[in-house]
Amino acid sequence: MTSRRALLCGYYGCGNAGDEALLAALLQMLPVEIEPVVLSANPAQTRALGVEAHSSRSAFAILRALNAADAFIWGGGSLIQDATSWRSPLYYCSLMALAQKRGLKTIAWAQGIGPINLPLTRWVARQTFAHCTAVSVRDRVSAQLLAEWEIPAAIAPDPVWALESKSLKGLLDLPVPRVAVTLRAHPLLTPERLQTLIAALVNFQKATRTCVLAVPFQPERDRAIAEAIVSTVPNAHLVSTTDPRELKGVFRGVELAIGMRLHSLIAAAAAGCRCFALSYDPKIDRLRTELNLPGWKLDELPEDAATMATTWLDFYANGNALTPMQVQSLSDRAGIHREVLLRVFADDDFPSFSTDI
Structure with a gap:
C-alpha cells in the first residue's frame, strides 16, 4: 500500500x-x-x-x-x-x-x-x-x-489506558510501600491550600512510613511544588522523566496515587493503584464519575491537614483499586x-x- x-x-x-x-x-x-x-x-x-x-x-x-x-x-x-x-x-x-x-x-x-x-x-x-x-x-x-x-x-476510554509502559531506571531502588503525588500550579491551589496539603502529606507519611514520590507531569509548572513536597515530607523523592511510557511505569508498585493531573490518575489506575483525585477541571470530574474515584474539588478541600490525612489513611487502609478485569476492559475499549x-x-x-x- x-x-x-x-x-x-x-x-x-x-x-x-x-x-x-x-x-x-x-x-x-x-x-x-x-x-x-x-x-x-x-x-x-x-x-x-x-x-x-x-x-x-x-x-x-x-x-x-x-x-x-x-x-x-x-x-x-x-x-x-x-x-x-x-x-x-x-x-x-x-x-x-x-x-x-x-x-x-x-x-x-x-x-x-x-x-x-x-x-x-x-x-x-x-x-x-x-x-x-x-x-x-x-x-x-x-x-x-x-x-x-x-x-x-x-x-x-482515553487512549493512554492502552499506552505501553516501561520501567524507570532507579525506581526499584526506592523503598516500599510507595505513594505517588502529582500536583500542578493552579489558581485554585492557593499557597494556603498547598501548605495544608503538604502538612497532610507529612501526617500521612509519619503514620504509614511510606515512600512518597513527587511526580511533576509538566516540570515547568509542577516542579516547584514537587520540590516543596520533597523538602518537607519525610522519605519523599522527586521522580521526573520526559518519557510518557516511563511516567506510566512509575505507578507500578505504587499503593496510592494522589493526583491533580488527569493522565497521572489514568496511569495510576491502569497500574492497579488506588487513586484519590484533586479536581480543578471538569475533565477530572468526568474521570471521577466514570471510575467512581474518591476525591475533592480544589475549592472544597478540607481546611485542616488532620482531616485530609485521616481521609487518606482510611482510603489507604480500606479503599479499592480497579480490578485487573476492569483495567483490561478499559485498555481494550481504548x-x-x-x-x-x-x-x-x-x-x-x-x-x-x-x-x-
Missing part, C-alpha cells in the same frame, strides 16, 4: 506529559502504512521520537506541512475548550478547517470537548466537528454534546480509537460511527 502522510496536531512539545502520552498513544495506534508528521512547539524534541516534526508556531511551516499531507488529525485531549483561553480552540479549529478545505481526511481523535462557554467558540466547534471524516471522544459528556449537535462519534484510524485509512468511503452513550 502506498505510504500516506498524516499531520498530527495537539498540545505537543510544551512539556506536558499528558499530551506527550496522547501523542505516544496515537503513534502506537496509527496504521503502519501511515507516515506521521507532527506539529510541535518544540520540533527538535519531538523529532527525538523518530518522527518528522515542524513548528506549530510558524504559519509557513504549518501550510507547507498541510500541503504535503493526506490527512489531518487532532491528536487527543482537551483541545476544544475555552475555559482557559478563547484563542486556543479557534487556533485548532482554523487548522482543521484549512485541512478540510484542502480535501484531506480529517479526524478529531480522542477528544475531551469543553467546557465551551462562548457562543462563537461553540458555533465554530460545531461547524468544524460536523465536517470531520471521523470523530472519537474519550468521555460521555463529550459524546452527549456531539449527539445534541447530531454529529456521529465513537466513544472510548482500542476503539485505533479502529477509527484503521477504518478511515482503509476505506475512502468511510462510514460514520454511531454515538454510543
Whole structure:
C-alpha cells in the first residue's frame, strides 16, 4: 500500500506529559502504512521520537506541512475548550478547517470537548466537528454534546489506558510501600491550600512510613511544588522523566496515587493503584464519575491537614483499586480509537460511527 502522510496536531512539545502520552498513544495506534508528521512547539524534541516534526508556531511551516499531507488529525485531549483561553480552540479549529478545505481526511481523535462557554467558540466547534471524516471522544459528556449537535462519534476510554509502559531506571531502588503525588500550579491551589496539603502529606507519611514520590507531569509548572513536597515530607523523592511510557511505569508498585493531573490518575489506575483525585477541571470530574474515584474539588478541600490525612489513611487502609478485569476492559475499549484510524485509512468511503452513550 502506498505510504500516506498524516499531520498530527495537539498540545505537543510544551512539556506536558499528558499530551506527550496522547501523542505516544496515537503513534502506537496509527496504521503502519501511515507516515506521521507532527506539529510541535518544540520540533527538535519531538523529532527525538523518530518522527518528522515542524513548528506549530510558524504559519509557513504549518501550510507547507498541510500541503504535503493526506490527512489531518487532532491528536487527543482537551483541545476544544475555552475555559482557559478563547484563542486556543479557534487556533485548532482554523487548522482543521484549512485541512478540510484542502480535501484531506480529517479526524478529531480522542477528544475531551469543553467546557465551551462562548457562543462563537461553540458555533465554530460545531461547524468544524460536523465536517470531520471521523470523530472519537474519550468521555460521555463529550459524546452527549456531539449527539445534541447530531454529529456521529465513537466513544472510548482515553487512549493512554492502552499506552505501553516501561520501567524507570532507579525506581526499584526506592523503598516500599510507595505513594505517588502529582500536583500542578493552579489558581485554585492557593499557597494556603498547598501548605495544608503538604502538612497532610507529612501526617500521612509519619503514620504509614511510606515512600512518597513527587511526580511533576509538566516540570515547568509542577516542579516547584514537587520540590516543596520533597523538602518537607519525610522519605519523599522527586521522580521526573520526559518519557510518557516511563511516567506510566512509575505507578507500578505504587499503593496510592494522589493526583491533580488527569493522565497521572489514568496511569495510576491502569497500574492497579488506588487513586484519590484533586479536581480543578471538569475533565477530572468526568474521570471521577466514570471510575467512581474518591476525591475533592480544589475549592472544597478540607481546611485542616488532620482531616485530609485521616481521609487518606482510611482510603489507604480500606479503599479499592480497579480490578485487573476492569483495567483490561478499559485498555481494550481504548482500542476503539485505533479502529477509527484503521477504518478511515482503509476505506475512502468511510462510514460514520454511531454515538454510543
